[in-house]
Amino acid sequence: MKKMWKLAALATTASLLVAACGSSSSSSDTTAAPAAAATDVKVAVVYLGVPDDKGWTYQHEQGILDLEKNLGITVKRVENVADNADSEKTFEQLASEGYNLIYATSFGYGAPMANVAAKHPDVCFQWATGAKFLLTKDGGGAFTDFAALPANLGTYFGAAEEARYLSGMAAGKATKNNKLGYVAAFPIPEVLRGINAFTLGAQSVNPKATVQVAWTKTWFDPTIEKQAAESLLDAGADVLGQHQDTTAAGVAAEAKGAKWVGYNSDVKEAAPAAWLTAPTWNWGPYYTKTTKTVADGTCPADEYYGSMADGLVTLASFGDSVDADTQTAINAKAEEIKAGTFAPFTGPITDQDGKEILKAGEKAEIGQLLSMSFFVKGVIGSAKG
């Protein structure tokens, strides 16, 4: 009798485990059916999170929906794929199922994707936020040099710093005590570039503005992001910016009557009173154009770096507290950026210690931007994290 109870207990425990495993990871199972469009391209996209996160993945999903509408095709989504070596299985499976264009939306997919790309030269791979340099020996990767990289692998990303500069202008105008705070994920060039652009934007309308940085060492963790935001508010900041994937900083700012610049998506409703604006992405045109190119028989293997000019980078709607004058000034600056007459990283720019980085009138080159490792004057905190 006792044995039977034990068996029953074991069975129940095991079934709980099985049930849990079944529901913890999910992928939508829509097979790509080539529709009316004159294209035999089968497209798949691999997501780090879920399409509804109102953050990074959500913006990509909007772009993919755009693509489906524009070309009349159905795209297969694979959700919740961790961006580590395990993702190689996902790419391998998609390639062997006959998908011939695969988009992957996180930095960590690079190396696994390149391995699969080398094995499937007939499949086109596109790596968001990627940098081919990092796949070569010199960049810590497995391929001897650029020439050895698979020719069926491209990267895509964009100049978020342009919109960050504009959002910094809104922040610089909104602050009453000239103290801005910035909740930041990791001390890598992409994030440092954003913080510097935000700071320069704020200083362009408010020379006394300073930006204090709190590092969270995570892209996605609302609890830690909120604690970091609260510590900045406690330290006296009255406007927060962020390079994080949740709205936690906005919730913290709203609760303490401060202002907030978001990131990724137009999510005013997360913190309506705190909302100023946010740098956002519009991936639709890129996805549509690239998919068309692949359908026509070419796999773009270049490193696409979009901008406000081509519409990849945008600024979200303004909050109620952003006055008309500020909006006009920001919109005017946005036009200059689009026209190419202004770039956020234009000298004179000095770093935290007062060392000159760019002479007056000198513009930063793309290489300088992509390898940025310093903070500009006015940022409080360590650029090493």
Added chain:
Amino acid sequence: MNGNIWVLASADSVAIATTLILAALGALFTERAGVLNLGIEGILLTSAISSFLAADSSGSIWLGLIVGSLVGALLAGIHAVLSVVLRANQIVAGLALVIFGTGLANFLGKPAEGKTVTTIIKPLSFGPLSDIPLIGPIVFRQDPITYASIVIAIVSSLYLFRSRPGLELRATGDDPATVDAQGLSVASIRIRYTLFGGLLVGLGGSWLMLAQSAAWHQAATTNGVGWIALALVVFAGWRPMRLIFGAILFGFTLQLPFTLQAEQITFIPSALMQMLPYLATLIALIALSRPSTRNKLGAPKSLGIPFVRDER
């Protein structure tokens, strides 16, 4: 003075401690009855998302808190059935509950992804009291559930050590055979307190959702708080009063890395600071899983051991 970052960080620590106090109290009641429930993290997550869905669809925070608490009790009920009725290995059952709770929460959370709770639990203001230097922000600017959690902990202490049912509870965890000989049902007592424990954990998870994080972000919503709560019970020696101070201390260490950054104190790497609460948790869980060490720390003597009458 009241704008001082250390005063404000202390006030934040007391607030952060709310979930820790409630979840750890829930674990404490369960363990005092002799049942080890390692599934706290899974219960926290499921009750958090349940409270979100209830509050979001009804517009009422209070309904959210009630639903979240009941869901906590319901999940603890699974553990009670497995460990008390079926006498399964409690460590395995608890771990299964973590995985099940996480999966269930992610499933339930599908419609909540990217949404924010529109009405969150707000701190109270006591007029001039809230402006007293130092203690104003720390003592008089918290929200109702934070106050309630401390009151519940104090009442729990009185109940455990000054009341007849409290004595029976402690006896069930220490020496169930004697309780059984008194004509009381060990199984019934263990099931009741496991359910009650789940209710408190559920309240903690609901508060975390409706006051602290305000948006659903899957497993990152709780971020291991359930494990810290389990450790807290060990460090508090299974005593509710010590648990209050332990929770505030843990809350402070969770907040500290950012306060140090804000104060430009950078000689300790922030990543190392962020690791500390979890390191403490690891040590406590090792102690908890070894019967000899946990008895030295004052654990209930029959913790994790199913009671079987015919084996006496």
